[in-house]
Structure formats: structure tokens, C-alpha cells
Amino acid sequence: MDATALERQHRRIGRLKAQGIVRSQVLVHHQCKTTLEGLRPFLLDPIKAKQLELLTLKIQSGTKPINVAQVRQLSPLRYPGGKTWLVPEVRNWLMLAKRKPAVLVEPFAGGAMVGLTAAAEDLADKVFLAELDDDVAALWKIIFHGSAAEVTWLRNSITSFKVNLDNVRDVLAKDTQETKARAFRTIVKNRMQRGGIMAAGAGLVKSGEAGRGLHSRWYPETLGKRIDALRTLKDRITFEHGDAFEVIRRFASDSKAAFFIDPPYTAGGKKAGNRLYTNNEIDHEGLFALMSKVRGIAMLTYDDTPEVRKLAKHHGFRIVEVPMKNTHHAIIRELLVMKP
Numbered sequence: 001m002d003a004t005a006l007e008r009q010h011r012r013i014g015r016l017k018a019q020g021i022v023r024s025q026v027l028v029h030h031q032c033k034t035t036l037e038g039l040r041p042f043l044l045d046p047i048k049a050k051q052l053e054l055l056t057l058k059i060q061s062g063t064k065p066i067n068v069a070q071v072r073q074l075s076p077l078r079y080p081g082g083k084t085w086l087v088p089e090v091r092n093w094l095m096l097a098k099r100k101p102a103v104l105v106e107p108f109a110g111g112a113m114v115g116l117t118a119a120a121e122d123l124a125d126k127v128f129l130a131e132l133d134d135d136v137a138a139l140w141k142i143i144f145h146g147s148a149a150e151v152t153w154l155r156n157s158i159t160s161f162k163v164n165l166d167n168v169r170d171v172l173a174k175d176t177q178e179t180k181a182r183a184f185r186t187i188v189k190n191r192m193q194r195g196g197i198m199a200a201g202a203g204l205v206k207s208g209e210a211g212r213g214l215h216s217r218w219y220p221e222t223l224g225k226r227i228d229a230l231r232t233l234k235d236r237i238t239f240e241h242g243d244a245f246e247v248i249r250r251f252a253s254d255s256k257a258a259f260f261i262d263p264p265y266t267a268g269g270k271k272a273g274n275r276l277y278t279n280n281e282i283d284h285e286g287l288f289a290l291m292s293k294v295r296g297i298a299m300l301t302y303d304d305t306p307e308v309r310k311l312a313k314h315h316g317f318r319i320v321e322v323p324m325k326n327t328h329h330a331i332i333r334e335l336l337v338m339k340p
Ligand SMILES: C[S@@+](CC[C@H](N)C(=O)[O-])C[C@H]1O[C@@H](n2cnc3c(N)ncnc32)[C@H](O)[C@@H]1O
Pocket: 079, 080, 081, 082, 083, 084, 107, 108, 109, 110, 111, 112, 113, 114, 130, 131, 132, 133, 136, 242, 243, 244, 245, 262, 263, 264, 265, 277, 278, 279, 280, 281, 282
């Protein structure tokens, strides 16, 4: 290249740089090369950045609806309304965040699927879980803040438990304030009550899987292994038995916090949360207002109702629809309400 051509090229590179366009080298498989060539014009256009990001998200999570049965389980609780199926979306959300969150806050923890995954996969430096339900709280307290002796007691109680109707009824009827005994009762309640429903008075599992009755959801070895695995994460996870609103307020000014919000949803006339949890009265309007003020990033998950869409719009959130296949193989739509 002669001196004039070289100078012309330098000027061109300078002009492009001023427009925000820089040179970048990528490794590409020959089978993907044509696609990459086709993408070239879009890569120069800043308006296409969001679309490309969404495309990446789609490729990463697969375009098919998420299937609940295909996600690895970490929680010892089978939680009604549990968000195991949402894990791939959450993973993408946290990985594509501008920076790794210093803390992932999950203030309506329940089975805590998202928080546990974030801790296990190092998607955030720390995880902060909160839950109001006394029984669920007792379990998390023992796992993350209990002594080694308490965890061993819990594990042994699970593995030595003889499952029959009398024993199950005895455990459920026990009125105990002791945290470790309460933690054990939570596991039994969650496994033996129909659908894992944690509210008092739910019926017991009847014929269950393959007609095995009360045994059908009782996998003592698996439960023990999950508890051991979670215990190894205890330095990354803080659990608090408390109110979600108070916890959100505490982290509101932290720009490095990420919030995963999965409240019991009882608004919009669809009383999905009513029978499932002991604590199901939530001021959703207040929650949206509070979340609109936090400085960190946030993902809220809700049923798709006009009321939720209205609240999201009013408070300036972004809405993403996620198709999912539930346990009955029906495809349903969930709304992710996102900030920013
Ligand atoms: C939809 S569930 C969360 C399920 C969870 N995402 C999972 O994957 O298992 C909502 C949870 O919020 C809890 N909850 C209700 N009101 C609360 C409050 N004010 N503060 C904290 N937790 C609350 C309920 O007890 C319930 O466990």
C-alpha cells in the first residue's frame, strides 16, 4: 500500500472511531462464517445493539419454551410457584449485566431457586435471601447459619425417618419452637402435603407417583445430598427471616445489587397465591413503586394479567414474555418485568 492509500485508510479508521466503530477480531467456525458475514451491516449500527442482544439471549436459552423437567434442582423444597424453570433466563440476565452484581437479593425466597443457582454458579459475589414464613425460614436458617451439629441432626432425622401416616401426622402436629425441629417439620410438610403446599391444612399426598402414596416424594438420600451441597455455599449466602419490603429498602441505594422478585401474586382477581402460602397479602402497587426507585437492576416475575402490564407500564419497566411448558405440558406465558 502506498503512502497516500495508507494515509487515506488511517483517516477512514479515525472517522469510524469517532462514530464509535472499532476493529474487533473474532474466531468463527467455518459453518457460522456466512451468518457472520450477513450480520456485518447490523454490527455497525448502534440501533441494532438491543436486537442483537435479544438474539443472543434467544440463542442461549434456546427458542423452545423452557421445560420444567430439564433444569437441575438445587433446593430441598419442591415449591409451589417455584421458579426452577426460569433459571436459564436468570442466568442470561445476570451474565449479560454490565457488571457482575455484588449481591443478588431474593426477598421472596420460598424455595430460593434463583438465589441458590446464583450462588452455586457464581453469578453474583453474594446472595441475600429473605422469607417471612416461619417454617421455611427455619429450614434456611439451619442450612446457612446453623451449627454443623444442627445440620447433621437434620440430615439424620431425614434419613432415619420411617414414612407412614402416623409418623407424618405426628411430625406435622408437633408444635415446636426449636429451629432445627421446625426445619425438619418443614421438609416433611413440603414433601408430604399435596403439591408441596406450605399453607396449613393442605391435604396429604394421596396416590402420588406410581401409587407409592406418602413415599412418592420422599427421597432421603437426595435431600441429604442437596443439603450438603448447599452447606458448601454458606459463606456466599445470607438468609434473613423477615419482610421483603424492608429488605428491598435496605439494598435500594446499592447500584451493584440485583433484585429477583417473585412475590405471591394475588392481584388482578386471579387468586393464584391464596391457597399456596401462609403469607400471601402483598401490596403490589407499593412493590412496583418501591422497585422503580432501587438503583440496581431488577427482574420481577408475574402472571400475565392486564393489571401487571398496567403497573409495569406506569412505573416505566420493560416487559418480556417467557413461554414455558408446565408440569402438565401446557404452554403458559409468564411476564418478566425488567429494570432497566
Ligand atoms: C412465589 S413464592 C416464591 C417462590 C420462589 N421463587 C421459588 O423459586 O421457590 C413467594 C414467597 O414469598 C413469601 N412471602 C410472602 N410475603 C412475604 C413478605 N412480605 N416478605 C418475605 N416473603 C414473603 C411467601 O411465603 C412465599 O414463600
